[in-house]
Amino acid sequence: MKTTDKIDVREIRRKLGMNQSQFWSKIGVTQSGGSRYESGRNIPRPVQALLRLVHIEQIDISKIRKEDVEVAEYLKSSDPETFKNLKKEARARRKEKNSR
Template identity: 40%
Template sequence: MKLIDTSSAREVARKAINLRLNLKQSQTEFWSRFGISQACASRIECTSLVPAPVYILLRLYLSGRLQESDLA
């Protein structure tokens, strides 16, 4: 799977991490809505390298164009 390593991807990862922490959710709770395992979530949070499909979902989710119910 292609990993995105751009300033935009790092910013999206940072926003997702901040949202997760503000929601007081574990990595498993937060990232599972995007189909991401805890191990992959840890790699994303540590490296800010985001798989391309997850990057797209995160951008849509963080912009409000993708709702919680859309991810279920």
């Protein structure tokens, strides 16, 4: 799979102005592994999720704690609509913060 959610990974990296080493190391993938993904190798779902979080959603994964993940999983499983609303609010706050 060359794309993640119909988005060309190489294009994302280039738009961010990063070389392969910079781009892939942010999600724990080696430069050579990232090169293989950009050349067409299937990208595992966990790597796709990290790509989306780090490079599309602009989330600093170094600041995520285990408790954050547990709360998100609980909300997602117990009330998907509430989880969607919280996600939208967080995205809006992040957008506002980044536009300052």
